[in-house]
Amino acid sequence: MRREVTAAKAAGAVVCLLLAIYFAVAKDWRGVVLAVPAALLLGALALRDVLAPVRLAADEAGLTMVAGFSGRRRVAWGEVTDMQVDVRRRLTSRTELLEIHTEDGLHVFSAFDLGVPCSQALTDLREARDQARRRGMC
The missing domain is CATH 4.10.860 (DNA Excision Repair, Uvrb; Chain A)
Structure with missing residues (x-):
């Protein structure tokens, strides 16, 4: 951030x-x-x-994300149903948001929240999930 x-x-x-x-x-x-x-x-x-300077973190077991004002919520990789970057274009502006769909709902993060572009964060998250799958963690 x-x-x-x-x-x-x-x-x-x-x-x-x-x-x-x-x-x-x-x-x-x-x-x-x-x-x-x-x-x-x-x-x-x-x-x-x-x-809560770190809004989203990933490890072999899953994701840790901010919940509420500054609380933390743990989500296992098995609970993540989809991850994607939503790109919106309006006139001269372009907005990217990282969307993480879980069994409980939708979690949305901006590049400001992540500290990196949303597309890079998505790539990193998919890598972390794939590594966890290879090791049998999810």
Whole structure:
């Protein structure tokens, strides 16, 4: 995960907090109502990046992925039904998301979550699953 994005979120939270204080002193309550939730949201997102920097990890037994705010969930390779990269193109933008289908549901990760392009993560995950199959782990 890129540290500069986490730092930008934390800096944004501080700026919004300072704006909230400024607006409170100036008795501009509309500014306070806008700045405080923005500070809380950016702070929470930065905190999640610090508490759960690794959103997806693979080993011979299966996958470990973030569940909820910063919890962990273990999924065995046998529970993974499909893995694919969903590519969407809109006007001039291109978005890739790694989709992992399990018996319990769908788990979606972006390149930001993974720290590498989704297609590379998919290749790495398939390699890890194939190695586990060769060793009889799943």
